[in-house]
Amino acid sequence: MRYVLLAAALLVACGGKQQTNDTQPTGPTVVGMGDSGDSTDRSGNMIPPDKMDEVQQDLGRRREMISRCLATAMDNREVKRGTHGKVTFEIVIGASGHTQSVRVDKTDIPDKGVIDCATKLVEDTAFPELPHKYETSYTYAMEAN
Numbered sequence: 001m002r003y004v005l006l007a008a009a010l011l012v013a014c015g016g017k018q019q020t021n022d023t024q025p026t027g028p029t030v031v032g033m034g035d036s037g038d039s040t041d042r043s044g045n046m047i048p049p050d051k052m053d054e055v056q057q058d059l060g061r062r063r064e065m066i067s068r069c070l071a072t073a074m075d076n077r078e079v080k081r082g083t084h085g086k087v088t089f090e091i092v093i094g095a096s097g098h099t100q101s102v103r104v105d106k107t108d109i110p111d112k113g114v115i116d117c118a119t120k121l122v123e124d125t126a127f128p129e130l131p132h133k134y135e136t137s138y139t140y141a142m143e144a145n
Helices: 002-014 049-060 061-074 112-123
Strands: 084-093 099-107 134-143
Touching: 049 134, 061 112, 061 134, 084 112, 099 112, 112 134
Parallel strands: none
Antiparallel strands: 084 099, 084 134
């Protein structure tokens, strides 16, 4: 009798429907861990935060060398003593870690030679391998005595 009551209770709880394996799971999903149902979900293609930090650190390590471009131009009397300013680069880094393009977005440094020197140093920066190309920007403040 006990088993009959248990079977009846289960049928009532399930609505009497037979479950099949071809139903879609319901409930929340973790973005990036499965199909979120959003066809525009690109979370699996994101650059990991630690790689973005590493790119910024690699660019930061170039600060002194970039400033040296201005100091050399001053020493060669190509720019006036006391010249200072900023240059912002738009940078595209390939998955291999090599720069694909470096473009000056804005600058207030008046000398093309200084900007060319700085651009070359950014182009020659070694970056980590990435899941796909990565576009970023970086601003250098240039000052020399």
